[in-house]
Amino acid sequence: MHDRPYFRPASLDSILIDAAELGFAMSCEDRTGALLATLAASKPGGHMVELGTGVGAGAAWLLHGMRPDGHLTSVETDTTRQAVAIEHLGRDPRVAFENADADAWLDMYSGPPFALAYVDCRPGKFHRLDDLLNLLEPGGLYIVDDLLPQPTWPSDHQPRVDAFLAQLSERINLLGTVAIWASVWLLVGART
Numbered sequence: 001m002h003d004r005p006y007f008r009p010a011s012l013d014s015i016l017i018d019a020a021e022l023g024f025a026m027s028c029e030d031r032t033g034a035l036l037a038t039l040a041a042s043k044p045g046g047h048m049v050e051l052g053t054g055v056g057a058g059a060a061w062l063l064h065g066m067r068p069d070g071h072l073t074s075v076e077t078d079t080t081r082q083a084v085a086i087e088h089l090g091r092d093p094r095v096a097f098e099n100a101d102a103d104a105w106l107d108m109y110s111g112p113p114f115a116l117a118y119v120d121c122r123p124g125k126f127h128r129l130d131d132l133l134n135l136l137e138p139g140g141l142y143i144v145d146d147l148l149p150q151p152t153w154p155s156d157h158q159p160r161v162d163a164f165l166a167q168l169s170e171r172i173n174l175l176g177t178v179a180i181w182a183s184v185w186l187l188v189g190a191r192t
């Protein structure tokens with residue numbers, strides 16, 4: 001048995017070629033992406049959000065799993081990175097790309113509650129977790145990765161990750177499972 005995905009978004013290879021040209025190496029890996037697609041498929045008609053679009057690899061996986069009536073909002077500060085995502089995925093009517101800082105976006109969002117949040121930058125993960133969780137519907141899924149120590153992390157990052165993991169057991173608004181999956185640790189939680 002192996003744990004490689006048996007499905008793959010059609011746009012992913014082109015996105016990753018453009019990512020390599022940009023020198024962008026932070027896209028989610030395939031096994032994480034397949035999990036995102038599977039979780040997205042479990043939320044028909046759901047509104048979903050990704051904080052930190054990067055070049056759109058995670059969005060491609062989410063869209064692969066989403067039903068035709070799903071909606072995805074993907075937020076990113078870096079216009080060059082997000083332009084790659086828009087080029088490859090922007091014609092899909094289910095997705096809206098927002099060029100915004102996730103902190104500011106958390107302040108201004110007033111749309112429907114989310115069925116799934118994939119948080120891939122600091123706001124909504126290492127700070128403002130409650131603000132993010134308050135945007136989830138009951139039973140809404142919360143997914144973060146990049147929790148496995150990396151040699152490239154700045155020295156102040158491990159304490160941030162440790163504090164994030166340590167506070168989970170005291171949360172009454174999230175029931176999560178931390179998993180070592182592929183080369184990442186991730187957390188999948190449900191809003192309670």
Ligand SMILES: C[S@@+](CC[C@H](N)C(=O)[O-])C[C@H]1O[C@@H](n2cnc3c(N)ncnc32)[C@H](O)[C@@H]1O
Nearest residue numbers: 026027028052054057058076077101102120121
């Ligand atoms: C790990 S990468 C995202 C990868 C993408 N989610 C995927 O799965 O392929 C993190 C991204 O978050 C963006 N970012 C960092 N801080 C941000 C913030 N405060 N608001 C929005 N985007 C941010 C970075 O520019 C970077 O492109």
